[in-house]
Amino acid sequence: MNLQLVIRSRLFVGLAQVCFFLFLLVNLGPLAFAQDEPVPTQLVDSTPLNPPTNIEVADTPNDAGGSITIRWTEPIPPEGTAIKGYYILRAEAVGNEQGQFDVVGETSTGSSELLDGNVVDTLNYYYRVAVIYSATGVNGLEVEALAESGISRMVSSSAQWFDWRRINVFVGVIFLCGFILYYISRAKAGKKLFIRKIAGLEAVDEAVGRATEMGKKIYFIPGTQDMDNVQTIAGVTILGRVAEVAATYDTYLEVPVSRSLVLVTAKEIVKEAYSKVGRPDAFHEDQVHYLTDDQFGYAAGIDGMVVREKPATIFFMGAFYAESLILAETGNSIGAIQIAGTAMPSQLPFFVAACDYTLIGEELFAASAYLAREPKLLGSLKGQDVGKAIILFSIVIGVLLETFGVWRFSSLFGVLD
Amino acid sequence: MEHVALWVAAFLTLGIISFLYKDNPWYKLCEAIFVGISAGYWFIVLFWDNIVGKFWVGVFPPKELNDVGELVNSVEPDYWLIVGAVLGVLMLMRLIPNIGWISRWPLAFIIGCTSGLYLINYFSSNMMRQVQGTIMPLLGMNYELSTYDIIGNIIIVIGTFTGLIYFYFSKEHKGWFGRAAKVGIWTIMITFGASFGYTVMSRMSLLIGRVDFLFGDWLGLIN
Numbered sequence: 001m002n003l004q005l006v007i008r009s010r011l012f013v014g015l016a017q018v019c020f021f022l023f024l025l026v027n028l029g030p031l032a033f034a035q036d037e038p039v040p041t042q043l044v045d046s047t048p049l050n051p052p053t054n055i056e057v058a059d060t061p062n063d064a065g066g067s068i069t070i071r072w073t074e075p076i077p078p079e080g081t082a083i084k085g086y087y088i089l090r091a092e093a094v095g096n097e098q099g100q101f102d103v104v105g106e107t108s109t110g111s112s113e114l115l116d117g118n119v120v121d122t123l124n125y126y127y128r129v130a131v132i133y134s135a136t137g138v139n140g141l142e143v144e145a146l147a148e149s150g151i152s153r154m155v156s157s158s159a160q161w162f163d164w165r166r167i168n169v170f171v172g173v174i175f176l177c178g179f180i181l182y183y184i185s186r187a188k189a190g191k192k193l194f195i196r197k198i199a200g201l202e203a204v205d206e207a208v209g210r211a212t213e214m215g216k217k218i219y220f221i222p223g224t225q226d227m228d229n230v231q232t233i234a235g236v237t238i239l240g241r242v243a244e245v246a247a248t249y250d251t252y253l254e255v256p257v258s259r260s261l262v263l264v265t266a267k268e269i270v271k272e273a274y275s276k277v278g279r280p281d282a283f284h285e286d287q288v289h290y291l292t293d294d295q296f297g298y299a300a301g302i303d304g305m306v307v308r309e310k311p312a313t314i315f316f317m318g319a320f321y322a323e324s325l326i327l328a329e330t331g332n333s334i335g336a337i338q339i340a341g342t343a344m345p346s347q348l349p350f351f352v353a354a355c356d357y358t359l360i361g362e363e364l365f366a367a368s369a370y371l372a373r374e375p376k377l378l379g380s381l382k383g384q385d386v387g388k389a390i391i392l393f394s395i396v397i398g399v400l401l402e403t404f405g406v407w408r409f410s411s412l413f414g415v416l417d
Numbered sequence: 418m419e420h421v422a423l424w425v426a427a428f429l430t431l432g433i434i435s436f437l438y439k440d441n442p443w444y445k446l447c448e449a450i451f452v453g454i455s456a457g458y459w460f461i462v463l464f465w466d467n468i469v470g471k472f473w474v475g476v477f478p479p480k481e482l483n484d485v486g487e488l489v490n491s492v493e494p495d496y497w498l499i500v501g502a503v504l505g506v507l508m509l510m511r512l513i514p515n516i517g518w519i520s521r522w523p524l525a526f527i528i529g530c531t532s533g534l535y536l537i538n539y540f541s542s543n544m545m546r547q548v549q550g551t552i553m554p555l556l557g558m559n560y561e562l563s564t565y566d567i568i569g570n571i572i573i574v575i576g577t578f579t580g581l582i583y584f585y586f587s588k589e590h591k592g593w594f595g596r597a598a599k600v601g602i603w604t605i606m607i608t609f610g611a612s613f614g615y616t617v618m619s620r621m622s623l624l625i626g627r628v629d630f631l632f633g634d635w636l637g638l639i640n
Binding site for chain 1: 433436439440444445447448451452453454455456458459463508511520521524527528531532535536537539540541542544545546548549550551552553554555556558559560574577578581582584585586587588589590605606608609610612613616620
């Protein structure tokens with residue numbers, strides 16, 4: 001009995017497979033089922049299968065060019081078949097005709113959009129979308145067939161001036177710059193702008209004075225990064241003020257650097273500072289000198305100089321990495337008064353631990369305004385403070401709105417890459 | 418030859434480590450070798466990467482034969498690189514005292530461009546995204562938040578808010594404002610403490626690497 005059932009069921013399954021094969025052969029006749037050849041080359045007339053429709057092609061918006069977006073409507077697969085994915089075919093326009101279509105992209109089932117990011121802005125293109133159908137054939141083997149859409153309209157890509165998805169950044173920057181310009185104009189008009197005391201900066205004069213009293217050098221280390229780092233720029237700005245005080249007190253200032261551009265900039269700044277206080281003769285070209293670009297070579301060189309020359313004061317102002325503790329601890333071991341400033345979050349703990357004063361993060365950038373008291377710098381600092389006040393207010397409002405489920409206020413600050 | 422390199426590496430490693438005792442001639446020798454060789458090494462690297470690899474190859478790309486046997490550029494020349502080269506040459510003008518002021522132009526260009534570019538980058542990443550990440554619900558009435566989520570959110574919001582108050586320079590840190598700033602600096606210091614411990618642990622791995630080299634590769638005491 002069982003044997004008969006098994007035979008009957010196997011016969012039934014075999015018959016069903018033959019029927020399904022015949023169904024495919026009759027209904028999907030024009031399709032190719034060859035398994036050996038690569039699928040993209042089997043593009044054949046696919047009238048019985050539903051191809052993708054409504055092929056829409058357009059230049060991808062808000063980009064720098066070189067990209068076209070293709071959208072289509074997914075077809076309804078015939079019974080017994082499933083959509084496995086899609087091939088995107090592209091042909092360059094030759095006059096008003098299209099050239100040969102080649103596969104330029106592939107998506108999985110459920111997709112109805114693809115971004116072709118490999119196009120040239122000056123050329124025109126045509127697109128077709130081929131759907132990949134699959135079905136289970138005889139012996140359980142999967143068979144595939146393609147059905148191609150019609151040819152799209154001609155399209156080309158281009159670059160856009162504005163990325164409208166980032167309009168919030170644009171508006172924010174405009175407001176921030178507006179505040180800064182407003183406060184700069186106020187500062188220039190002679191209005192007194194208040195800035196609170198920054199402990200590390202109050203100590204600059206004291207530190208230079210100490211070196212003068214001890215008759216020892218001052219070292220200024222502007223970090224290990226180049227002039228394309230804002231922290232280095234902030235560091236060398238503070239260097240100007242330190243050089244002025246050092247020149248006034250006739251204390252020798254030494255600035256070992258690790259980048260050629262920093263060397264040039266630091267030399268200019270120190271030279272100018274010495275001239276500003278009427279001591280151009282006290283400036284020596286080799287006060288600012290190059291060591292090496294290598295991070296730890298630079299640290300080893302400074303360590304050696306520090307333990308041999310025992311400067312009274314060391315400034316670390318700029319961007320630092322793993323060399324921060326090596327430098328600060330060496331300075332600490334010889335008893336130098338050390339003032340550090342960096343915006344590197346991972347290195348700040350080491351400076352806090354090993355230095356007498358540390359300018360944390362934005363204090364480094366505020367330092368130049370605080371020290372110089374120039375209208376432009378003071379105005380920019382006040383403008384930034386207005387920006388911070390708006391952020392504080394936004395956080396309070398946003399947290400309340402989100403907590404009570406009124407509105408996703410945080411979406412205003414979303415930035416797309 | 419490999420053995421010689423191993424001994425030289427061990428000699429230099431121990432020389433640098435000897436600085437932990439005090440400054441000594443061995444350290445001085447190693448330091449001079451390190452600084453000198455690294456300076457020379459970076460000069461060569463920057464020359465071949467930038468002047469040859471980027472500028473020369475970019476402006477005068479290598480030729481290749483096309484389908485019809487003509488000698489053509491392998492890639493399109495990028496003549497914009499000449500602007501960078503000119504700025505680089507202007508930088509060298511400082512070697513001639515009479516026209517040394519010209520070297521300030523490329524410097525102004527670099528600093529100006531850097532500031533402008535980073536203004537947008539920092540505004541997006543350090544301001545917009547940070548604010549977006551801070552604005553979060555403090556109660557679970559409209560969201561599926563666990564107690565831990567709520568506590569975490571409260572810490573983030575208060576920590577960021579008070580931390581920002583600490584960096585507000587237009588008002589003296591007095592009264593409630595000063596107390597809020599104090600909470601902010603405590604938050605920052607606790608973060609630094611955690612960061613300190615984490616970084617020290619990663620530095621230990623560097624030490625372990627050198628100890629492994631000395632006792633393993635050099636002395637063969639560790640398999």
